[in-house]
Amino acid sequence: MPLATTASIVGTAPGGVCAFNIITLEHAEAVAAAAERVGTPVILQVSENAVRFRLGRLAPLAAAATAIAAAATVPVALHLDHVTDDALMYQAADAGFSSVMYDASLDPYEMNVARTRAAAEWAHENGLWLEAELGEVGGKDGAHAPGVRTDPGEAAAFVSATGVDALAVAVGSSHAMTARVARLDHALIAALRAALPVPLVLHGSSGVPDDELRRAVEAGMKKINIGTALNVAFTEAISRSIAQNPSGADPRPRLTAARDGMIDATAHLLRTVAQRSQV
Numbered sequence: 001m002p003l004a005t006t007a008s009i010v011g012t013a014p015g016g017v018c019a020f021n022i023i024t025l026e027h028a029e030a031v032a033a034a035a036e037r038v039g040t041p042v043i044l045q046v047s048e049n050a051v052r053f054r055l056g057r058l059a060p061l062a063a064a065a066t067a068i069a070a071a072a073t074v075p076v077a078l079h080l081d082h083v084t085d086d087a088l089m090y091q092a093a094d095a096g097f098s099s100v101m102y103d104a105s106l107d108p109y110e111m112n113v114a115r116t117r118a119a120a121e122w123a124h125e126n127g128l129w130l131e132a133e134l135g136e137v138g139g140k141d142g143a144h145a146p147g148v149r150t151d152p153g154e155a156a157a158f159v160s161a162t163g164v165d166a167l168a169v170a171v172g173s174s175h176a177m178t179a180r181v182a183r184l185d186h187a188l189i190a191a192l193r194a195a196l197p198v199p200l201v202l203h204g205s206s207g208v209p210d211d212e213l214r215r216a217v218e219a220g221m222k223k224i225n226i227g228t229a230l231n232v233a234f235t236e237a238i239s240r241s242i243a244q245n246p247s248g249a250d251p252r253p254r255l256t257a258a259r260d261g262m263i264d265a266t267a268h269l270l271r272t273v274a275q276r277s278q279v
Ligand code: G3H
Pocket: 021, 081, 082, 174, 175, 176, 177, 202, 203, 204, 205, 206, 207, 225, 226, 227, 228, 229
């Protein structure tokens, strides 16, 4: 099946859409396999951090993700995540990505608007869908900041000033949580949904329990970004494999266990999020 686009998946899904961060080939294979198992579309995300891990090169992981997405029997799109470097964004279209999340959320409001507006203009000239962030979702530097919130009035002004296609908002989640204990502000999600003409994006969703994710989608959250949950499944499976066979030198049984663990975790989250939204 040809590569899907983020715009088409987000625009047509009746419920929430999962976007999973991939770091290795096994992550991408696991996400595609899980989406096929559940029968839902899915978005594969590569973050600027993941590019840094891949020795600063986008092309190798993007090429693998493109091939895996194209071979899938369900729609799969590619999204470039948390981009702060314009030079990386400019590589997106040629590398197979249909969307970019441009992250100027650490900048003061006016600077965030100016940089995001320029990014959105470039993205639209190049046929890409652009997501931005307002009200910094914590944890990107390793520290959780679950108290940060996005103001609906400011968010509406931001969307109108920048022309973005989707907005990541701070509603109680935080990046890189390995325990699923986050509590979301569902009234704020509903207020943001009512105030904004574009889909809402939840970042740091690994730390959000299933029932909170379901309620968030019901309240109007659309794109659900998940990364750490896959890494938890990966690392648990590898650790079990090493404990069971400490001297095994072949990485394949370990990576097979890691991929299988990620498939199960991903399939569970896809089922949880793909319910029909009430709004
Ligand atoms: O943009 C990526 C997500 O926000 C992932 O966050 O690793 O905490 O699930 P997470």
